Every structure is written in C-alpha cells, then in structure tokens.
Amino acid sequence: MKRLLVLCLFCVGALWSGCYEELIEVFDKYGGDRYMAGEAVTQKNHVLQAAYLAEKAGAPEEIIIALLFHDIGRVIEDDLIGNEPALHELHDDLGANWLQERNFPKVVSDLLRYHTLAKIFLCQEESDYYDHLSLPSQDSYHIQKEKYSKKPDAIDRFNALPYRSWILTARKCDDMAKDAYLDWSVGDIPDFDHYREMIERVRCGEGKPAQLEDWQQTIDIWHLKTIRDFGV
Ligand SMILES: [Fe+2]
Ligand SMILES: [Fe+2]
Numbered sequence: 001m002k003r004l005l006v007l008c009l010f011c012v013g014a015l016w017s018g019c020y021e022e023l024i025e026v027f028d029k030y031g032g033d034r035y036m037a038g039e040a041v042t043q044k045n046h047v048l049q050a051a052y053l054a055e056k057a058g059a060p061e062e063i064i065i066a067l068l069f070h071d072i073g074r075v076i077e078d079d080l081i082g083n084e085p086a087l088h089e090l091h092d093d094l095g096a097n098w099l100q101e102r103n104f105p106k107v108v109s110d111l112l113r114y115h116t117l118a119k120i121f122l123c124q125e126e127s128d129y130y131d132h133l134s135l136p137s138q139d140s141y142h143i144q145k146e147k148y149s150k151k152p153d154a155i156d157r158f159n160a161l162p163y164r165s166w167i168l169t170a171r172k173c174d175d176m177a178k179d180a181y182l183d184w185s186v187g188d189i190p191d192f193d194h195y196r197e198m199i200e201r202v203r204c205g206e207g208k209p210a211q212l213e214d215w216q217q218t219i220d221i222w223h224l225k226t227i228r229d230f231g232v
Contacts, residue, residue, distance in 0.1 A: 003108045019102050019203060020196050025067070027192070030075045041178045043075055045189070048178035052189050054170060057219045058212025063170050065104075065202040066111035068195055070174060072098055073112065092116045104203050111167050115143040118171035122157075134178060134227075169216040173221040 030042030041049070051068040073095025096113035119141060123130040133141065137221050148154060158164060212218065 020192070022102075023072070023199070024192055025073065026075050032147075035071075035178070043071060046177050047071055047082050048189050048191065050170075050173045051195065051224070053173040053176055053219065055221070057173075058215040059170075059219075060166075060209055060210045060215075061202050062105060062107050063111065063166055063209030064219050065199055065207065066108040067170055067173055067177075067193065068192075068199070069095065069099060069108070070112055070170075071095065072216075102203065105205055105207075107163050107166070108202060110161060110163070112171055114119050114161075114167050114172055115156050115174060116140075117148055117154065118167050119175075120145050120148055122168060122171060133175060137175065166214065169219050172219050176226050188213060 027044045027047075031042060032042050035041050035043050035046040050070060051064050054064045054067050061213055071091065073091030073093070074100060076091075076094055092113055092115055099109040099112060106119060118139070119133070123133075123141060130138065130141065158167075160214040161167070198207070
C-alpha cells in the first residue's frame with residue numbers, strides 16, 4: 001500500500017511537472033524547421049511519423065515514446081547553435097540526458113543515446129542499408145562514425161544492452177519517417193496530443209508491452225519495402 005502511494009505521488013509529480021508541455025513548447029518553437037537540410041520533412045513531422053510507424057507495428061510503448069522524443073536533442077540544440085547539420089553530432093547524448101533528467105526509464109533514454117550508433121551498426125550489418133539512407137543521413141553518418149571511433153566504451157555498452165535489437169529496429173522507423181515514404185502504409189499521422197497519456201504512462205514505468213509479438217519483423221518488412229519501392 002505504501003509503495004502504491006509513493007508510485008502515485010511520483011506519477012502526480014511527473015504530470016504536474018509537464019513533460020508533455022515541454023515537448024509541445026520546444027516543437028512549437030523549432031519543430032517547423034527542416035529535419036535536416038535536404039530532407040523533405042519537418043522536425044515535428046519526422047518524429048510523429050517515426051512514433052506512429054512503431055505504434056502501427058504494435059511496438060512496446062517505451063519504443064513508441066522514445067521515437068517521439070528521439071530527436072529532441074536536435075531541437076534543443078537549435079536553441080544553442082542553430083539548425084546546422086554538421087553541429088548536430090551531440091544530439092543523441094543531449095536528448096538522452098534530457099529524458100534522464102525527467103526520470104524516463106533507461107530503455108527510453110538509451111534509445112535516444114544510441115540511435116545514431118544504431119545507424120552505424122546497421123550500415124555494417126545489413127547490406128544495402130547505407131545505400132538507401134537519405135543523402136543527408138549518409139552525410140551525417142560519416143560525422144557520427146568519426147565520433148564513435150573515439151568512443152569504444154559506448155560501443156561496448158550498446159552491445160551489452162538487453163534491448164539492443166529493439167534499438168536497431170526502432171532506427172528503421174527513424175529512417176522511414178520522411179514523409180514521402182509513408183503514403184503506402186500508415187494513413188493519417190496523429191499529432192502530439194495522441195501521445196499525451198502514453199508519455200506519462202511510460203515515464204511512470206507503466207508503458208504497455210508490445211501489442212503485436214512480431215512488431216520487429218513487421219518493421220523489417222516495411223523497411224525492406226521502403227528500400228525496394230522508394231529507395232533513394
Ligand atoms: Fe537523430
Ligand atoms: Fe531522426
């Protein structure tokens with residue numbers, strides 16, 4: 001009973017501190033900017049599409065919410081340095097720390113922390129993956145690879161994660177979430193308010209598990225289809 005009371009107090013505190021409002025505020029300010037120079041999608045549309053792809057596939061709520069926040073570091077950085085692709089190599093750590101400060105579970109902050117490293121691994125592990133990244137994503141790959149060549153500890157930590165494969169799969173939602181690619185599958189993309197309660201559930205450690213057991217295979221199939229039908 002006492003534990004339940006503590007949990008409730010924590011959740012009330014989380015709601016009161018307004019993580020959702022912070023998300024809205026920062027995206028209202030900068031979310032209309034291009035995701036990256038050369039991309040056809042805005043920052044806001046990119047994260048909404050990524051989250052919705054995961055939701056459509058039946059992924060755990062931690063993954064859906066992590067994708068919703070996955071580039072928050074990029075948007076926060078706009079406050080500091082402007083929307084300069086070459087300067088965005090820190091956005092994974094910046095975003096992960098932002099979520100940690102707001103008490104999100106580690107699986108969520110780790111998805112942010114390692115989502116650029118996941119791209120590097122997928123380039124190494126899956127033939128054709130690099131060739132079918134968007135051109136701005138190929139450019140940033142080289143910057144990110146250089147960054148991680150100096151961080152072998154981060155690579156070891158990533159490889160030891162029990163949910164490493166989740167992060168690799170989620171990365172494919174990130175790559176597909178570029179507007180023009182989505183017409184074939186998912187229909188209307190909901191706005192941030194669709195995720196309001198889910199954000200708080202996940203932050204309280206009460207995110208729902210995967211709704212469909214084969215969510216990772218579904219995303220793999222969509223990603224392959226994207227490559228075949230819309231590859232750049
Ligand atoms: Fe990113
Ligand atoms: Fe992204």
